[in-house]
Amino acid sequence: MIGLASSIERRNGVSLWRQIADRILQGIANGDFVENAALPPEVALAERYGVNRHTVRNAIAALVQEGVLRAEQGRGTFVLSRKRLSYPIGARTRFSTGLQGQTTERHIALLSSSTEPANRRIAEALGIARGSAVIRLETRGEADGHPVSRATTWFDAKRFAGIETTMAETGSITASLKRFAINDYLRHSTVLSARHADADDLADLDLQPGAIVLVTVAVNVTLDGQPIQFAESRFPAERVELKLSVND
Amino acid sequence: MIGLASSIERRNGVSLWRQIADRILQGIANGDFVENAALPPEVALAERYGVNRHTVRNAIAALVQEGVLRAEQGRGTFVLSRKRLSYPIGARTRFSTGLQGQTTERHIALLSSSTEPANRRIAEALGIARGSAVIRLETRGEADGHPVSRATTWFDAKRFAGIETTMAETGSITASLKRFAINDYLRHSTVLSARHADADDLADLDLQPGAIVLVTVAVNVTLDGQPIQFAESRFPAERVELKLSVND
DNA sequence: TATAGTTGTCTATATCAATAGACAAATTAT
DNA sequence: ATAATTTGTCTATTGATATAGACAACTATA
Structure with a gap:
């Protein structure tokens, strides 16, 4: 640096x-x-x-x-490789729009989905009772054919029943939420850390062992502050940097 | 996680x-x-x-x-050790106030200072001519006796002549800038990455080799948008997480 | 006091990591 | 063509890493 x-x-x-x-x-x-x-x-x-x-x-x-x-x-x-992608993070963080200009194509691939009971951490973040059902999505962000992020996302299963099918169809969180009458949402909080990539991340992000991932833990909320989404995302530090946009 | x-x-x-x-x-x-x-x-x-x-x-x-x-x-x-400190980052990021409630004591120690010509990166960030003199401060943030950050900071030498002595006295960037009639400032941009700590960071942050550091590169500006400070900070990922505050 | 459970120390062995040196193979410049 | 530069391959040696097994030292408890 x-x-x-x-x-x-x-x-x-x-x-x-x-x-x-x-x-x-x-x-x-x-x-x-x-x-x-x-x-x-x-x-x-x-x-x-x-x-x-x-x-x-x-x-x-x-x-x-x-x-x-x-x-x-x-x-x-x-x-061979080019400089790191710069991934913007702010109140209106969106996967696709954030990488416009740096990449020609990008989408989110749904790797798997499941329904499970909310643990304490997820329940608190989503403002629901501990143990109530949540939908868990495992996704990978791809830009120009290369994996640039790997995320685990939780939604309240009651409110967003079937979001996994919509997500698989559209390849977009924003589009999926629209089907649940959520036309806009904000990022409420983001906590950032870094660690060595684990075995799953290595495979999903096509990394070599020993690689470092940036980890964000975020909560998205509706315009009136209702939490709708809890997500942990991993970004390969060698390919992505995070650009914090304060205004916006 | x-x-x-x-x-x-x-x-x-x-x-x-x-x-x-x-x-x-x-x-x-x-x-x-x-x-x-x-x-x-x-x-x-x-x-x-x-x-x-x-x-x-x-x-x-x-x-x-x-x-x-x-x-x-x-x-x-x-x-023996406790959970990670949560370091807030936002438009009004300040070292001392950010860790209030999590620590009883914190300050910034000035390790060294020097004057050098601005390279392209620094000149662009500060909006000055390439090669003009800048003051470089090497600092370490400490909380309850433990190092929690290690920063390299640049100021325009012309405008902030002697800021290193003020910094050494007060142990605070905010207080030092006040002496130059800057009573408030905002964080304009922050770029975030992660890497393995280098030898200097290992020593200064009291880390073991192989440790990961979070790296922020930030520009602070006056209220009317004039850049005043360019800084690269390193945080030990095992002891600190960064909490992005969108509002504020 | 016995006993079970835990960390500490020792020996031995196989593999990985790093250094050292020599030379082959391919490319570029003279 | 010849020489210089650069990557590729080979052998050998040393120290760090990891596994395996056995037993000592210490603590808590039945």
């Missing part, structure tokens, strides 16, 4: 090649390593990071596997 | 004991492992995570070192 030459840490439980892979990803996101251009040669990177060339090769191999780099014998190693 | 039994990943560059240490920290933050109570015994944890007891012991040893757990032979291993 800043041009600080932060050094590599040894014997900390995170292997050097993983740390260096992270640094390279960061460099790409920051524009230090330009898209379609060659990375510095392996010996130069090894010297820069103070490690053996083979260690750098391991990091590069992981990123090649991940589809971020392409190595060509005799020529060099080239940057 | 959610009660999903996410599994442990092997040969991904992050050692098993580090992954399990993260999971335990997460469990504490989520309230799965209650403060002052005993953790499940090592054999139970080993079975839960599908690893050897010695691997769990390595994870626990790291957390004992970190001051999160205390192990007592014959009795058990006990949780």
Whole structure:
């Protein structure tokens, strides 16, 4: 982020090649390593990071596997991926409109749905009795064919019965809520954290183990403040940044 | 966050004991492992995570070192640390007021300051010419004696000459700006990301290697929209969550 | 006092991670 | 063509990581 030459840490439980892979990803996101251009040669990177060339090769191999780099014998190693998407978060956060201009196509895929009793956390957020039925949707946000978010969403089953079918049809939360006479809604609260991606997220978001996800826990409400939706979303930190829009 | 039994990943560059240490920290933050109570015994944890007891012991040893757990032979291993601080972010984000109620004491320590030419990124954010002098402050936010944030802040050197001394005296950005006739300011933009902590952050925030930091890049402006401050802040994800306040 | 349950220590073994060096293979520049 | 540059492959060695088993030390309780 800043041009600080932060050094590599040894014997900390995170292997050097993983740390260096992270640094390279960061460099790409920051524009230090330009898209379609060659990375510095392996010996130069090894010297820069103070490690053996083979260690750098391991990091590069992981990123090649991940589809971020392409190595060509005799020529060099080239940057494929582009900068991070900037995902806006504010009172009127919407998946599709938020990524307009940065992507040509985006939609939400419904992975699965189920009905379950509300635990304390969900009941409080939705303002319903603990144990009453809620609909749980597992969704993945995709932009230009790439997964950019993975969310778990809960609705009051009584009020939004059948929302899973509408969601599967339309691929949009906003459109689905319209069928329940909710033409507008606001984001009431968002709590943000970060952690290593778990096994499910790794698979669903097409990430490599060790990746970091940004986690938002949000409550959406109607214009008169009635809670309608509780959601936990995970964003791959290497591909997405969150832009907080204060006004709006 | 959610009660999903996410599994442990092997040969991904992050050692098993580090992954399990993260999971335990997460469990504490989520309230799965209650403060002052005993953790499940090592054999139970080993079975839960599908690893050897010695691997769990390595994870626990790291957390004992970190001051999160205390192990007592014959009795058990006990949780010392409390849940995450919730740091509010909004138009009127202020360090001190934001943590009121969660902590008894907090202040900002000035670690160092310097004057340097503005790079493109800083110049654009502050609306000044590239290369003109800016004051850079390195600060650490502390609450109840524990570091909770680490920030790098830039001011236009021309307009805010000497702000580093004021900052050192008062320990408050808000108070320092008052001396420059700025009685109120707003947060104009915030961009959020996450990454592994670098070596400097590890030292300054008293973290163990492999820890994740939340990163905010923010611009503060006067009431009439004039940019006055550009800052990058790092928050340890295991100790702090960010609460976005839309209204206010 | 016994006993069960827990953390602490020790040995041993296999695999992963990192370093080191040498050379092959492919590309680009001279 | 030749040389220089760069990625690819191989062998070897060292230390960290993970598993396995056994037993000691300590605590609580029946």
